[in-house]
Every structure is written in structure tokens, then in C-alpha cells.
Amino acid sequence: MSRSRGRGFRILIDDRKELMKEDKMEDKKLTFIMYPWYAMGHLTSFLHLSNKLAHRGHKIFVVHPTNTLSKLEKFNRYPELINFKSVTVPHVDGLPLGAETTSDVPIFNQNLLCQALDITLPKIESLIQEIKPHFIFYDFAYWVPSIARKYKVKSVHYCSIAPSSVGYLMRGENSSSEAEMMEPPPGFPVDSSIKLHKHEARLIVALHSMGKNSSSSGSGSGSGSGSCSGSVSFTQRLLLAFQDGDAIAFKTTREIEGPYCEFVEHKFKKPVVLAGPVLPEPIETSNTEEKWSKWLEKFLEKTVILCAFGSECNLKKDQFQELVLGLELTGYPFFAALKPPIEAETIEEALPEGFKERTQGKGIVHSGWAEQQLMLSHPSVGCFVTHCGGNSLSEAMINECQLVLVPNFGDQFINSRLFGGDLKVGVEVERNEENGSFTKDGVSKAIKMVMNDESEEGRKIRANRAKWREFLLSKGLEDSYIDALIRKLQCLL
Numbered sequence: 281m282s283r284s285r286g287r288g289f290r291i292l293i294d295d296r297k298e299l300m301k302e303d304k305m306e307d308k309k310l311t312f313i314m315y316p317w318y319a320m321g322h323l324t325s326f327l328h329l330s331n332k333l334a335h336r337g338h339k340i341f342v343v344h345p346t347n348t349l350s351k352l353e354k355f356n357r358y359p360e361l362i363n364f365k366s367v368t369v370p371h372v373d374g375l376p377l378g379a380e381t382t383s384d385v386p387i388f389n390q391n392l393l394c395q396a397l398d399i400t401l402p403k404i405e406s407l408i409q410e411i412k413p414h415f416i417f418y419d420f421a422y423w424v425p426s427i428a429r430k431y432k433v434k435s436v437h438y439c440s441i442a443p444s445s446v447g448y449l450m451r452g453e454n455s456s457s458e459a460e461m462m463e464p465p466p467g468f469p470v471d472s473s474i475k476l477h478k479h480e481a482r483l484i485v486a487l488h489s490m491g492k493n494s495s496s497s498g499s500g501s502g503s504g505s506g507s508c509s510g511s512v513s514f515t516q517r518l519l520l521a522f523q524d525g526d527a528i529a530f531k532t533t534r535e536i537e538g539p540y541c542e543f544v545e546h547k548f549k550k551p552v553v554l555a556g557p558v559l560p561e562p563i564e565t566s567n568t569e570e571k572w573s574k575w576l577e578k579f580l581e582k583t584v585i586l587c588a589f590g591s592e593c594n595l596k597k598d599q600f601q602e603l604v605l606g607l608e609l610t611g612y613p614f615f616a617a618l619k620p621p622i623e624a625e626t627i628e629e630a631l632p633e634g635f636k637e638r639t640q641g642k643g644i645v646h647s648g649w650a651e652q653q654l655m656l657s658h659p660s661v662g663c664f665v666t667h668c669g670g671n672s673l674s675e676a677m678i679n680e681c682q683l684v685l686v687p688n689f690g691d692q693f694i695n696s697r698l699f700g701g702d703l704k705v706g707v708e709v710e711r712n713e714e715n716g717s718f719t720k721d722g723v724s725k726a727i728k729m730v731m732n733d734e735s736e737e738g739r740k741i742r743a744n745r746a747k748w749r750e751f752l753l754s755k756g757l758e759d760s761y762i763d764a765l766i767r768k769l770q771c772l773l
């Protein structure tokens with residue numbers, strides 16, 4: 281009897297002994313420490329996986345920024361097995377006072393947040409000594425594997441960024457030019473639609489050089505010696521994080537990103553294990569969400585446009601205004617959860633002239649946090665205008681809303697090409713090639729295309745969207761991936 285247990289892990293089982301050994305292994309309950317990068321998109325991603333592991337009786341300790349616990353507790357479906365371990369972010373010169381996650385820090389200063397987390401090394405080491413886990417799942421903290429090895433703990437880089445993004449963006453220490461970054465790296469999957477526009481490549485090259493030659497309060501020398509270096513650049517950090525662990529895990533499926541996973545496995549010469557779709561568990565509604573749910577109920581099914589740009593994105597004021605004017609231009613009701621634009625203190629002062637009056641009762645631009653998972657599942661929501669953050673896309677894909685893609689930074693560009701190009705489950709808003717700006721007409725056009733355009737392209741996108749949603753929700757898919765992941769992890773022990 282042969283049983284495929286996931287990519288590249290095919291075993292011909294020809295006797296009960298082998299099955300008995302395997303079943304015995306599956307009974308072994310594991311203990312994990314989860315140490316995510318302090319970004320909401322990463323914190324929620326690690327928690328979603330923790331729920332799947334806890335569902336199978338494994339024990340998990342999740343390291344989190346102290347004051348963000350209130351936003352995270354609601355995701356914990358197994359409080360008897362998933363324990364939060366608060367590790368406060370030390371202050372580093374240049375970080376806003378009290379900064380805890382990427383949403384508190386301007387994007388090009390986030391290397392300071394990296395350096396602040398580097399200072400938590402001794403705390404993480406003492407957690408490993410105290411908890412004695414089988415595994416530590418880590419993120420950007422490239423020094424975790426060297427610490428884990430001291431205590432014979434296996435380390436897995438659980439990457440919240442998709443393999444297509446890792447394969448495309450991680451080019452090596454010597455930063456690529458804009459022209460090189462516009463094209464895929466050598467050996468990239470041939471039928472991939474992923475390329476970068478000029479303005480996107482420019483931002484990526486700037487991101488990769490973030491933190492280069494920065495003096496810092498981090499301590500010790502490079503990885504491998506159980507300490508960390510304060511002057512490591514963002515690129516070096518990510519490369520080390522991929523190179524030094526015992527395995528790399530992604531939240532994706534072979535069916536969607538198999539060729540990209542193989543490219544990454546070959547590039548880093550490291551086992552790549554897949555957690556599958558890691559579908560978010562339903563979360564409890566709160567009073568605030570009740571209020572928004574009642575507002576949404578006023579409208580016909582699948583007619584409201586939901587717009588949210590994640591926990592980090594601050595648009596420039598002119599783009600913020602083009603976005604909300606584009607929502608208005610469609611004539612559909614809309615709910616936008618956006619952070620105030622860079623040049624404004626509040627959403628109010630950033631809204632275009634007369635906008636509030638014109639959209640009274642039909643449109644809301646909400647400043648701050650709205651439970652996106654709940655909003656996406658509401659029957660009135662028919663379209664999701666997203667910045668293409670990894671979690672936002674996976675949360676949207678299991679709901680019925682159509683997708684309009686407005687990537688802003690980093691891996692969001694690659695996610696947008698993957699969903700709008702390879703999978704064709706959504707449409708990208710047209711951008712100015714030189715500076716990447718979009719217009720209200722472009723926003724409105726993209727929304728109408730996916731919502732009601734009877735063109736061949738509109739129909740094709742809606743059909744693909746339904747097909748991939750059905751695949752991700754198919755019975756047994758998620759369990760098969762999580763069970764295969766656990767088996768592969770047990771083989772690492």
C-alpha cells in the first residue's frame with residue numbers, strides 16, 4: 281500500500297510494524313515555542329497554526345508583545361493548551377516610545393524593531409531552558425537556531441511570507457539592481473506570472489538595504505555562536521533565518537505554490553514542510569463588531585465593498601483620497617478600515633471635501649481596528665479591496681467576496697501577482713508605471729470588473745475565485761497537511 285504524506289515524503293508501507301511505529305509517533309504529544317516577528321500579520325499567522333497543533337493535543341507557548349495580548353487572545357481557541365508568554369520590546373534609540381509591533385513603527389525604521397527583539401535573546405533562551413520544547417518556530421530572529429541547538433531543540437523557520445515571495449525576493453546578500461529585481465531570479469518557475477514593476481522593484485531594493493551599516497545596541501557577533509549581531513542588515517537577517525534552522529515551514533499548499541516551494545528548498549538546501557491553508561478559526565464577535573454587523577445588514581447580499589489595508593499601511597494623503605473616492609464612484613455601499621494617511625492625524629481631516637456628506641448612510645471610513653475576519657464572513661460583503669497582506673488574502677479566499685488587489689509593499693506585490701496572475705482569482709488596480717500611483721477611476725473600474733462585469737475576464741475571475749475557495753475548504757485538505765507536517769516534524773526529532 282502506498283500513501284503520499286505530502287510533497288516528497290512518499291513511503292511504501294508494506295507491513296503493520298511500520299504503521300505501528302508511525303502511529304506510535306503520531307501519539308507522541310509535542311511541545312512548541314512560537315516566536316513570531318512582532319507584526320500583527322505574523323502574530324495571527326503563528327496563532328492560527330497553534331490552534332491546529334493544539335487541536336491535536338500538542339502544547340504551545342506563544343511569545344507576544346506585552347500590550348498586544350488583547351488583540352491576540354480572541355484567536356486562541358485552546359487556552360488550556362496554548363499559553364501566552366509576554367516578552368516586552370526593549371526600547372532602542374529611534375523607536376517610538378512604547379512601540380511594540382510593526383504597526384507602531386514606520387516601515388523603514390523597522391530594522392530598529394528587529395534590533396530591539398535581538399535584545400530579547402536571553403529571555404528566549406531562558407524560555408527554552410524552562411519549557412524544554414521539542415521545537416521552536418521562529419521568524420526574523422535569525423539567532424534562534426544557534427540558541428536552540430545548545431539545548432538540543434529543533435528550530436523551524438515558520439515563514440508568514442509566501443514561498444513565491446521568498447523565492448522571488450531573497451536574492452542573496454549583494455543587493456540586486458532595480459532592473460534585476462524587476463525580473464524573476466534564474467531558475468524561477470517558468471510558467472510564473474510574477475514580475476515586478478519599476479516602482480515596486482525600487483521599494484524592494486530600498487527595503488533590502490534597510491539596516492545596512494547601522495550601528496545598534498544589539499550584542500555579540502553573527503549567528504551560530506548563540507548570540508546576535510547588532511549591525512546585520514534586513515536582508516542578511518532574513519537569509520540567516522532561512523539558512524540556519526532545521527527546516528522551513530510555509531502556510532500554503534502544493535497545489536497553489538508547489539513549484540515555488542521546490543525553488544526555495546533547492547535555494548536554501550533545507551527541508552521545506554507545508555502547513556497547508558491553516559484556515560483561521562471563527563472568532564467571537566464583540567460589541568463593536570455587533571454594531572458593524574447591524575450596519576452591514578442594511579444592504580443587499582454581496583453588495584458591500586470592504587476595504588482594509590492591514591495593520592501597517594499608511595497611504596499618502598492623495599492616494600488615500602483616490603482610494604475612498606474610487607469606492608464612492610462605484611455606487612456600491614462600502615466599509616473601509618484604514619489607518620490615517622501619513623500627512624494627517626485623523627481620518628476625518630484626510631477625507632476629501634464633501635465626501636462625508638455625500639456618502640452618509642452608504643459609506644464608512646473607519647479609523648483603527650475592525651475585526652476583518654468577521655467582516656469578510658458577513659453575507660452583505662461582496663468585494664474585498666485588499667493590500668494583499670498574506671493573512672488578509674488567506675482570510676478572504678475562504679469567504680465569498682470578490683478580490684481587488686492594491687499591493688503596497690514588500691511581499692504584497694508578489695502576492696498580488698500570484699493571486700491576480702497565476703491564480704486569476706482577483707484583479708489588480710492599474711498603477712502608474714513610474715511612481716505606482718492609482719486613481720479613483722482605476723479603483724472603481726477594478727471593483728466593477730469583479731463585481732458585475734459580464735465580460736469574459738470578469739466571468740473567468742469569478743469562476744476561478746469559486747474554484748479555489750472550494751479547493752481550500754475541501755473536506756480533509758487542511759487535516760492532511762497538518763498531519764503530514766506533524767509527521768515530518770517528528771521525523772526531525
Ligand SMILES: C[C@@H]1O[C@H](OP(=O)(O)OP(=O)(O)OC[C@H]2O[C@@H](n3ccc(=O)[nH]c3=O)[C@H](O)[C@@H]2O)[C@H](O)[C@H](O)[C@H]1O
Nearest residue numbers: 321324440590591592617649650651652669670671672
Ligand atoms: C504576513 C505579512 O503580514 C504583514 O502584516 P499586515 O498587517 O500588513 O497584513 P496581513 O498579513 O493581512 O495581516 C493583518 C491581520 O490583521 C487583521 N486585521 C487587520 C486590520 C484590521 O483593521 N483588522 C484586522 O482584523 C487581519 O484580519 C489579518 O489577520 C504584511 O502585510 C506583509 O505584507 C504580510 O504578508
